[in-house]
Amino acid sequence: MQEADLPRRLARGDARALAELYDRFAPGVFSLALRRLEDAGAAEEVVQDVFFKIWHGRALFDATRGDLPAWIFAIARNTVYDQLRRRLRQSRLSEAQAAMLDLFATSGFEALEHLMAQEHIAELLAALTPEQRDLVRLVCVDGRTVAEAASLLSTPLGTAKSRLRAALARLRQTLATEVRAQ
Amino acid sequence: MSCDHLDLALASGLDLLGPDEAREFALHLPGCPACRAEVETSRLLLDALAFSAAAPAPRPALRRAILRRAQASRWRLPGPVAAVLLVALFCAALWLGATRFPVLPAVTRTASGYIIASLDPTARSPHAKGEVMLLPEAGHILVMADGLAPLRAGRVYEAWLLTRGGAHALGPLHLDGWGYAWLHARVPPGAFRGLLVSVEPARPGPGPSGSTVLATSGDAK
Numbered sequence: 001m002q003e004a005d006l007p008r009r010l011a012r013g014d015a016r017a018l019a020e021l022y023d024r025f026a027p028g029v030f031s032l033a034l035r036r037l038e039d040a041g042a043a044e045e046v047v048q049d050v051f052f053k054i055w056h057g058r059a060l061f062d063a064t065r066g067d068l069p070a071w072i073f074a075i076a077r078n079t080v081y082d083q084l085r086r087r088l089r090q091s092r093l094s095e096a097q098a099a100m101l102d103l104f105a106t107s108g109f110e111a112l113e114h115l116m117a118q119e120h121i122a123e124l125l126a127a128l129t130p131e132q133r134d135l136v137r138l139v140c141v142d143g144r145t146v147a148e149a150a151s152l153l154s155t156p157l158g159t160a161k162s163r164l165r166a167a168l169a170r171l172r173q174t175l176a177t178e179v180r181a182q
Numbered sequence: 183m184s185c186d187h188l189d190l191a192l193a194s195g196l197d198l199l200g201p202d203e204a205r206e207f208a209l210h211l212p213g214c215p216a217c218r219a220e221v222e223t224s225r226l227l228l229d230a231l232a233f234s235a236a237a238p239a240p241r242p243a244l245r246r247a248i249l250r251r252a253q254a255s256r257w258r259l260p261g262p263v264a265a266v267l268l269v270a271l272f273c274a275a276l277w278l279g280a281t282r283f284p285v286l287p288a289v290t291r292t293a294s295g296y297i298i299a300s301l302d303p304t305a306r307s308p309h310a311k312g313e314v315m316l317l318p319e320a321g322h323i324l325v326m327a328d329g330l331a332p333l334r335a336g337r338v339y340e341a342w343l344l345t346r347g348g349a350h351a352l353g354p355l356h357l358d359g360w361g362y363a364w365l366h367a368r369v370p371p372g373a374f375r376g377l378l379v380s381v382e383p384a385r386p387g388p389g390p391s392g393s394t395v396l397a398t399s400g401d402a403k
Contacts, residue, residue, distance in 0.1 A: 015253050022245055028233040030240045035232045044240050048248060049328070053315065055252045056364045057324040060296065060317045071296075073233050078298050078313075080229075085300065086311060121234035139196060140231040146198065161198050168192045171227055 007068055010058045018055055025069070026051070029076045035143055036080045046083060050076050124171050132167035135160060184216060191220035195228050251362075299398045301327065301379065307395035314377050314398065316369075325365040327355060327379060327396055339395065340386045341365050344376035349389050355379065 009017035029050050033043035053075050061071055125133055131153075138149035150160035190207045193199050199207060211217050239245070301312030312327035325341045333339065338354035355363035381392035 015249060018252050019245075019249055022248060023239075026245065027239045032229055032232040036229070044244055047240050047244060051248045052251070052362055052364075053313070053324070053326060056326060056366065057315050059366055060315055060320075060322050060324055062317060062320065073230065074296065075298075075315075076233060077226075077229055082300055082311075082313065121230055136231065140228055141234065143232070146196065164196065165193045165198050168196070168224070168227070169189065172192055172224060175223075175227060 007061060007063050010054075011061070013058070018051065021054065021068070021072070022051060025072050025076075029072070031141070031143065032076055033080050033083075037083055042083060046076070046079050049079050053079070124174055127174055128167050128170060131155075132163055132170070135164045136167050136171070139164060185214055185220075187214065187217050188220050191217045192224045194221060195224045297374070299377070301325075301377065301396040302399045303329075303396060304394050306381075306393040307331065310396055312379065312396045316374055318374065321368045321370055323352070323367050323369050323374065323377075325352070325355065325367075325377065325379070327363040330355075330357075330363055330379075330395060333381060336384050337381055337392075338384055338386075339363055339379050340382040340390070340392075341367070342378050342380065342390050343369055343373065344378065344398075345373045346375060349378070351386050351388075352377075354382075354384075 006017050006020060010021065026047055029047050030043050033046035034040060037043055037046070050072070054072060057075075061068070125136060128136060134153055135149055135155075138144045138152060139146055144152070146160055146164060147157055149155075149164075150157045153160065155163070187207060187210050190199060190203055191211075194204070194207055197204075207217075211221065297314075297316040297318055299314045299316070301310075301314060303310045307330060310327060310329040312325065315324040315326075316322070323343075327339070330339055339357075340354050341352040342349040343352050352367045352369075353365055355365045357363045376398040378390065378394050378397040380390040380394045382390065383392075
């Protein structure tokens with residue numbers, strides 16, 4: 001795949017470019033949607049919506065404003081939280097999801113989104129210890145519970161929790177340092 | 183901004199707090215802008231981790247459906263037609279005159295300058311949903327909708343750009359046969375104050391006259 005060429009091919013309406021984007025990003029979009037919506041059917045609907053927007057909105061993508069992964073991440077995240085808003089209207093939202101939505105509405109997350117390209121996440125993870133990285137992968141990436149991850153790694157639950165907490169704090173700190181450096 | 187509870191914000195995103203900590207943090211959070219911002223930043227981090235996942239792909243059937251749909255809709259607006267349409271829309275939009283871009287309550291503005299606004303359903307079409315994506319500086323606007331009921335012959339779903347001067351027709355949404363509808367148009371920078379979609383005759387009048395089925399709202403996003 002000629003990655004640098006993808007935006008141009010997408011803009012041209014090359015459906016193969018969409019297929020390549022799908023193969024690369026659909027798992028991530030699905031994973032993000034599943035994590036927040038906790039419903040595989042709803043997550044598939046998000047995947048569908050996101051790629052519909054990418055395809056029909058391709059004229060809106062402007063490479064000078066950011067890279068393709070960040071654009072897709074923004075669309076995916078917005079679509080997921082839009083689903084949550086609809087659930088709120090239909091009163092099908094759990095308390096935790098409502099709180100999440102409330103915060104999404106009030107925060108200024110956009111300033112960070114360009115840091116969220118997939119390659120960048122790999123760099124962030126590389127800064128963790130191997131034990132922390134295993135936990136973050138299992139819980140934050142694979143979507144397992146902390147208890148499941150602790151069991152898989154043969155680690156006491158309390159240790160896993162504190163290790164994960166330290167790992168997230170480290171990731172957060174790295175992120176903050178990078179934002180300050182910009 | 184800083185707060186003694188900031189370290190709890192990150193852990194709360196993964197339910198890593200003990201019961202007492204969780205209770206304390208739940209009481210503290212609503213009144214603390216610093217912690218609210220930190221919780222959302224943490225959530226962004228967790229979302230990005232999930233997005234980066236080497237997760238299993240969704241069902242193969244979904245891939246086939248999406249790509250088939252893209253192929254099918256590819257020819258709905260051939261390049262020359264689109265160009266003519268865009269020029270016409272752009273000229274029409276120029277007539278509206280540019281206004282300063284307002285702060286819209288129902289929009290997300292991304293760091294890279296995109297505006298994304300939700301289209302909320304009305305009582306006429308309670309199962310519909312939609313979204314507007316806009317690149318204000320370039321003047322591109324994309325309207326997308328789902329869940330709109332089929333219309334009888336001679337009727338269309340018309341998108342209306344709301345400006346300070348009133349509502350201006352952007353054109354009919356293209357239905358792709360899969361339940362999706364969309365429209366790509368050009369608008370003058372700064373003209374967008376909202377958008378609605380209504381049921382209209384194939385040749386709509388100067389303003390919306392039929393039932394509104396979707397509209398941007400003041401509902402914060």
